Amino acid sequence: MFGHDLADVYELVYRSRGKDWAAEAAEIGTLIRERLPAADSLLDVACGTGAHLEAFDGLFGHTEGLELSAAMLERATGRLPGVPLHQGDMRAFDLGRRFDAVVCLFTAIGYLRTLEDMRAAVATMARHLRPGGLLVVEPWWFPERFLDGYVAGDLASDEHRTVARISHSTREGRTTRMEVRFVIGEAGGIREFTEVDLLTLFTCEEYLAAFADAGCPAEYLRPEWTARGLFVARRG
Incomplete structure (x- = not known):
């Protein structure tokens, strides 16, 4: 969640x-x-x-x-x-x-x-x-349209912070495993977190x-x- x-x-x-x-x-x-x-x-x-x-x-x-x-x-x-x-x-x-x-x-x-x-x-x-x-x-x-091994990267900013997002998606049977890493730079420093999303094909x-x-x-x-x-x- x-x-x-x-x-x-x-x-x-x-x-x-x-x-x-x-x-x-x-x-x-x-x-x-x-x-x-x-x-x-x-x-x-x-x-x-x-x-x-x-x-x-x-x-x-x-x-x-x-x-x-x-x-x-x-x-x-x-x-x-x-x-x-x-x-x-x-x-x-x-x-x-x-x-x-x-x-x-x-x-x-x-x-x-x-x-x-x-x-x-x-x-x-x-x-x-x-x-x-x-x-x-x-x-x-x-299933026939999913790209196994797909990688995406993005950089977003507003007046308070800059956020980098990079994702890597793989297929395991009927399941997509998408690992997404975020790095956030703001006035108080740099922090990061990772989400792992599992989606069904x-x-x-x-x-x-x-x-x-x-x-x-x-x-x-x-x-x-x-x-x-x-x-x-x-x-x-």
């Missing part, structure tokens, strides 16, 4: 890598409204620091967020004091209401370790949709079957803003 060290530099680092949460939310908002013009409520599952949710809150009449990491949720709470936020596991949560749209973005579903876990998460999210509602999920890489067919079995037949799209694609499912 992501801790305070990562939450502290998360947006700075990914913004330096070109991530634009507001632009992505606008694209998804358009996609939802094209298919469901009256959509007015949205749940963001694995909302992280609330960067997408902040933009969604300006696009929909009612928004809520769910996040497992207490450190990430703390950031989101500070950013969105008027938005209901919940700490919970995407595989098994019950918010007691349904939404016009549920989204799960930035490959968060890939952190689930088994096919059963992924199917449980899809079913739980689907249960939070109104009839005709939309479920939008951004997956992790499919589910197939496109496994995702589609999970959506169908949850009563939400899906289509797989390839919008320009995400190299990993996007599933859009509608609850029957």
Whole structure:
């Protein structure tokens, strides 16, 4: 689970890598409204620091967020004091209401370790949709598209600090092991920490079957803003 060290530099680092949460939310908002013009409520599952949710809150009449990491949720709470936020596991949560749209973005579903876990998460999210509602999920890489041994490096700065990030990703069966090292330079000195992320390489067919079995037949799209694609499912 992501801790305070990562939450502290998360947006700075990914913004330096070109991530634009507001632009992505606008694209998804358009996609939802094209298919469901009256959509007015949205749940963001694995909302992280609330960067997408902040933009969604300006696009929909009612928004809520769910996040497992207490450190990430703390950031989101500070950013969105008027938005209901919940700490919970995407595989098994019950918010007691349904939404016009549920989204799960930035490959968060890939952190689930088994096919059963992924199917449980899809079913739980689907249960939070109104009839005709939309479920939008951004997956992790499919097995045939993952680059074993991939290395990435980034340098990000703001007025208080400079952060270096380097990652190395390998494949172990159906699992991606991504070791990520961060070095932060600031007025008080230099510190560093390492994250090891394990993500599962589910197939496109496994995702589609999970959506169908949850009563939400899906289509797989390839919008320009995400190299990993996007599933859009509608609850029957």
